[in-house]
Amino acid sequence: MAREPIPTEEYGNIRRLTWKGKPAAEAWYRDSAGARRRMLRTGPTPAQAERALKDALKDLFAVAASDLSPESTVSDLLERWWPEWLATEPAEQTVQTYESRRRQIDAGLGGVRLKECTVPRVDRFLKTIRQGKAHRTILRGAFGLAVRHGAMRANPMDNVASMPQKPRSARRGPQAPDADAVAAMLALFRAFDRSKDGRGAVRGTPLEDFGKIMFATGARTNEVLALTWADVDLEAAQPTVAIRATLIKDGQARQEYPKTENSERLLLLPPFAVEVLLRRRVEAYNEKVFPNTRGGWIQDANFRRRWWHKALEGSAHEGTVPKAFRKAVATLLADATDARTASRQLGNTEAVALKHYIQRLNEGPDATALLEAAFQTAGERGDQVSGQSGDQMET
Structure with a gap:
């Protein structure tokens, strides 16, 4: 019975070996055209060689599935993401705002490869600019596209620091002129x-x-x-x-x-x-x-x-x-x-x-009747205690 062929864009068993005196790992895979091919990678240890082979195969299949890959830059990603976002028909003012923020992102991260877009790197970038929601929306959407196309394993925006908040002393509600x-x-x-x-x-x-x-x-x-x-x-x-x-x-x-x-x-x-x-x-x-x-x-x-x-x-x-x-x-x-x-x-x-927009004071409940009754009751008890003390002193 004939052996079942490896599915396209997948690889078979990995075999460890020594190649030119170095630890190595190899595997057969089928490319997107269905052709059977061999890939080999070396490393300082057999385990590292196998890990390098798996990473290379994953990157290869990501490229096969999309024109985005871990080697693509943030500029490449933004070029790919922008038309998809425009297809959602955002308002013209929003397009203007996002175009400006996109240029800022491109200037600060454009040459960085997607495989280099770690959480610390993206977090540092956001802290160097006067960021707003638009910067984060663009980056989250673009990195999400990269994840869907296999060019990134996770969206770094999931773990960057939250937007800076105003100091508590500056957190006031709306102030309206009378x-x-x-x-x-x-x-x-x-x-x-x-x-x-x-x-x-x-x-x-x-x-x-x-x-x-x-x-x-x-x-x-x-x-x-x-x-x-x-x-x-x-x-x-x-x-x-x-x-x-x-x-x-x-x-x-x-x-x-x-x-x-x-x-x-x-x-x-x-x-x-x-x-x-x-x-x-x-x-x-x-x-x-x-x-x-x-x-x-x-x-x-x-x-x-x-x-x-x-x-x-x-x-x-x-x-x-x-x-x-x-x-x-x-x-x-x-x-x-x-x-x-x-x-x-x-x-x-x-x-x-x-x-x-609406200037408001936090209004408490109408507790006037309850507090008045409590005050009167406490006053009556105080008078009684005071009277008893006076009687004892006279005795």
């Missing part, structure tokens, strides 16, 4: 809009109007900057604004859907916001609610650096970021109604709103 602080900042914005620039011309910036719409909606900066007149309905019985887009590519393009599924929403406008938008619509010369001087989109980075922060410079509110208005809206709504209502206004989940 209505008075918002009013003070709007006054500073108005003064900035009416001030003169270095050439002596009135700035005419829309900072106060922008701040009012931020406070009226609780929307994200790029959601407000992306508004067009098609998103605004001022003729309705209750005027509304539809948040259904955001600016991407540093304000160079409008993405026709917002950040998350929860972000697309229709918001009712308070009278002060309606007044702002009615005036701006009369003055409008294109479809954008907040166009720049050339009629294009206002870039978020320029908006913050050249207008927002400059207007608040030297005041008690210096350093306040636009997101603070979003926190103010969330906190006001949560205090007046509940966290779920606030999250719907912001276009977030309730959990995200509570974690990042």
Whole structure:
């Protein structure tokens, strides 16, 4: 009866021998084409020779199964992983962020071979950069691909240190400005809009109007900057604004859907916001609610650096970021109604709103009646004890 052939991409029994005076190990295997071949490896001892042979066979079959191998570099891996990740159709803003983080990883680990990507090496790299979740997501996904293709035995991201946490003293919940602080900042914005620039011309910036719409909606900066007149309905019985887009590519393009599924929403406008938008619509010369001087989109980075922060410079509110208005809206709504209502206004989940936007004090239960009763009972007992002691002293 004929001997059963070795399955493809597997090897048969390993035999130890001496080859040219050195301990060696050999085995027959079948390659991906089905051809029967022999492999031999030497080592300082028979056991080490056998281990070297097994490692070589494993690497060989990994190469046969994939174009990735332990000899591939992290750059090779990222090139292979990137199209697979793009196929999941991430948001354009996410692609921008990941592209930037991918370049950082490539600069720090690109030339390292996959077999050299140990937990200590990857951990050291993460500690040398200002890491965020995106770095870890990319590395975990890419190394996971390498494991699936047999180029790595385990994903080193499973055992690297967790992301650094803020010191306990710095772990504060969301800090939101109150209505008075918002009013003070709007006054500073108005003064900035009416001030003169270095050439002596009135700035005419829309900072106060922008701040009012931020406070009226609780929307994200790029959601407000992306508004067009098609998103605004001022003729309705209750005027509304539809948040259904955001600016991407540093304000160079409008993405026709917002950040998350929860972000697309229709918001009712308070009278002060309606007044702002009615005036701006009369003055409008294109479809954008907040166009720049050339009629294009206002870039978020320029908006913050050249207008927002400059207007608040030297005041008690210096350093306040636009997101603070979003926190103010969330906190006001949560205090007046509940966290779920606030999250719907912001276009977030309730959990995200509570974690990042709503300023809250941890409220204890209403134990006033129980504590009062305990206090009164203790007082009565104290009076009784005091009375008995007095009687004994008189006796």
